[in-house]
Amino acid sequence: MATSLEVDQLVQSERGLISRELFVNEDLFREELQKVFTRAWLFVGHESLIPNPNDFFSSRMGDESVILSRDETGQIHVFLNSCRHRGMKVCRYEQGNTSLFVCPYHSWSYKTDGRLLGVPMYKTLYEGTLNRADWSLIEVGKLVNYRGTIWATWDRNAPDFVDYLGGMKEHLDLALDCRDGRPGGSEVIGVQKWVLPANWKLGAENFLGDTYHNPSHRSVDLIGIGPSAGAGKRGRRDDQYKKATHVWVSFPAGHGVHSALQSDDNEYAESYLDHPQIEAYFRHCFEERKRRLGEKSRLLPAVGTVFPNASYLGLQPRGICVWHPNSAVSTEAWRFYLVDKDAPQEVKEFLRRYYMRYSGPGGMTEQDDIENWLYATAASSGTIARQYPFNYQQSLNVAKMNDPVPGEVSTQISEHIARAFYRRWASYLKDAPWDELLGKSGVKGHSAAV
Amino acid sequence: MSVANAQESVTAQWLLQQEIADFLYAEADLLDERHFREWLDLLAEDVSYFMPIRRNVKFGQQPELENTISGSGISWFDDDKWTLTKRVEQILTGVHYAEEPLSRVSHLISNVRIIRASPSAEGAQEVTAKSRFLVYQNRQEYETNIFAGKRIDVLRRAGMSWQITKREIVLDQNVLLAKNLTIFF
Numbered sequence A: 001m002a003t004s005l006e007v008d009q010l011v012q013s014e015r016g017l018i019s020r021e022l023f024v025n026e027d028l029f030r031e032e033l034q035k036v037f038t039r040a041w042l043f044v045g046h047e048s049l050i051p052n053p054n055d056f057f058s059s060r061m062g063d064e065s066v067i068l069s070r071d072e073t074g075q076i077h078v079f080l081n082s083c084r085h086r087g088m089k090v091c092r093y094e095q096g097n098t099s100l101f102v103c104p105y106h107s108w109s110y111k112t113d114g115r116l117l118g119v120p121m122y123k124t125l126y127e128g129t130l131n132r133a134d135w136s137l138i139e140v141g142k143l144v145n146y147r148g149t150i151w152a153t154w155d156r157n158a159p160d161f162v163d164y165l166g167g168m169k170e171h172l173d174l175a176l177d178c179r180d181g182r183p184g185g186s187e188v189i190g191v192q193k194w195v196l197p198a199n200w201k202l203g204a205e206n207f208l209g210d211t212y213h214n215p216s217h218r219s220v221d222l223i224g225i226g227p228s229a230g231a232g233k234r235g236r237r238d239d240q241y242k243k244a245t246h247v248w249v250s251f252p253a254g255h256g257v258h259s260a261l262q263s264d265d266n267e268y269a270e271s272y273l274d275h276p277q278i279e280a281y282f283r284h285c286f287e288e289r290k291r292r293l294g295e296k297s298r299l300l301p302a303v304g305t306v307f308p309n310a311s312y313l314g315l316q317p318r319g320i321c322v323w324h325p326n327s328a329v330s331t332e333a334w335r336f337y338l339v340d341k342d343a344p345q346e347v348k349e350f351l352r353r354y355y356m357r358y359s360g361p362g363g364m365t366e367q368d369d370i371e372n373w374l375y376a377t378a379a380s381s382g383t384i385a386r387q388y389p390f391n392y393q394q395s396l397n398v399a400k401m402n403d404p405v406p407g408e409v410s411t412q413i414s415e416h417i418a419r420a421f422y423r424r425w426a427s428y429l430k431d432a433p434w435d436e437l438l439g440k441s442g443v444k445g446h447s448a449a450v
Numbered sequence B: 001m002s003v004a005n006a007q008e009s010v011t012a013q014w015l016l017q018q019e020i021a022d023f024l025y026a027e028a029d030l031l032d033e034r035h036f037r038e039w040l041d042l043l044a045e046d047v048s049y050f051m052p053i054r055r056n057v058k059f060g061q062q063p064e065l066e067n068t069i070s071g072s073g074i075s076w077f078d079d080d081k082w083t084l085t086k087r088v089e090q091i092l093t094g095v096h097y098a099e100e101p102l103s104r105v106s107h108l109i110s111n112v113r114i115i116r117a118s119p120s121a122e123g124a125q126e127v128t129a130k131s132r133f134l135v136y137q138n139r140q141e142y143e144t145n146i147f148a149g150k151r152i153d154v155l156r157r158a159g160m161s162w163q164i165t166k167r168e169i170v171l172d173q174n175v176l177l178a179k180n181l182t183i184f185f
């Protein structure tokens, strides 16, 4: 176990120095699993994956398999996917509908609310000893259906999800809400799962607003793959932020975003030029959102990470990516692609094609990110390499509080979000109380150099 | 059908199968030798290039649910020619870092069978062929991926040669065990 002293040496966020051990060390990795992933709120899935009673979706929390299920009464649960008898995985299908999870090993069976129902030869073998009510599937400490997305934590004492999010909420909502400003209303149109040989934090950190890594994407920017690429536009996205003030915002619980605040006039920026119908639809959504939200509609999402490992792309290509920890140097990425549930079919068709050419292992943009993470990991594993910390000194002491949006804000590209992320990571490693994890108290408050 | 006719039709079937296999080998060679633009020329303008995601489903549900379907939702690829052209252009920029330096790739195509030939094996205008692939990718020093699976191709006669109008690539993996899909199948 790393002592507090060691943690402070590994994470010197005030100086902008983070040890490479965080990205390659298997002992630290075990410790993260125990201290971060058993306490923090984790993304599990989406209600659209389990629309009906007895629907289930196999998911993950940390390095463990969990079942997201909807019981007969419609209530949502998240359980460890492991039989209480000898631990066999009780569900080995990715998604479906069942009234019982029957364990393949000795046939104990569980209802979709987790209760142990069937125990073969119960009367002869267990009567008077085994109380079935005590041997339900192991359920998470807390869970929430937040605007259609399901999040859970193993810690019963964790704060409610909205308190955990703090000021991050407003930005996450931008990713989860309908394009015309109605709250929620998204659906998952597909999930990609793939393994990459890099530490999970490299993915999480990339989405904390590492806008500095733009040069990685030079190839797609040269050829143009955005929603208006067919109409001759370069770049990998449409430029809806052209007249906006970019904001990089850090929140006390370790979350961070890159969002954009549109100029006062808040005019629609031409986009989706490949397809007049799609363009008309998004123009309509823009005007509708503006009407509905007024001044608040000026805020647009780019990317963000909810501590520790749930990242989003908020505008387009829209989705949530979870960086599941497999080992210090291996991550299983799950990308959930989102659209407005009630969007017209041709809009969904257009978007899914854009998503696939942009994101995921077949995505022309994301491929270059993943290449970086792999070889950054490989080149940081050596005995000598590990002795030299990574540099996180970008825009040191630049961020200000609540200007022009709530949170710790920089209006230039900045690594203050990553610094705060690792500071919070360090608090978890030191078993800090929830007050400190939320940034409400503790030695390294948010007034320190950022 | 007379014996002579029956023999003729078997011969036609063989010839077609050989012709198609030769075409697929030559096509694979273009990819492995990195003649990406020439490879694009073998794809029809209306080509559909599709790689489903394979899911773990309950016995009996495989036909409907095991593979994602072309035309809806998310797969590994569901590309048209424009997108494939973009993929080639990206590699040719020389700064697509996930393919720079280029991967070393070998396509082993086997088990080629003609599933359908229309109007018939003699003078076929459109052919559906099924095959297996084993694709070896190595990049930088140690990074190695082996992709195995089935391919179902629909080919259309184009003069003396063929054009691919449809390619379905059924990779035998659930979680993709490679970090990226930067190569063509």
Ligand code: FES
Pocket: A083, A084, A085, A086, A087, A088, A103, A104, A105, A106, A107, A108
């Ligand atoms: S392990 Fe599940 S019934 Fe024995």
Ligand SMILES: [Fe+2]
Pocket: A206, A213, A216, A217, A365, A366, A369
């Ligand atoms: Fe990126």
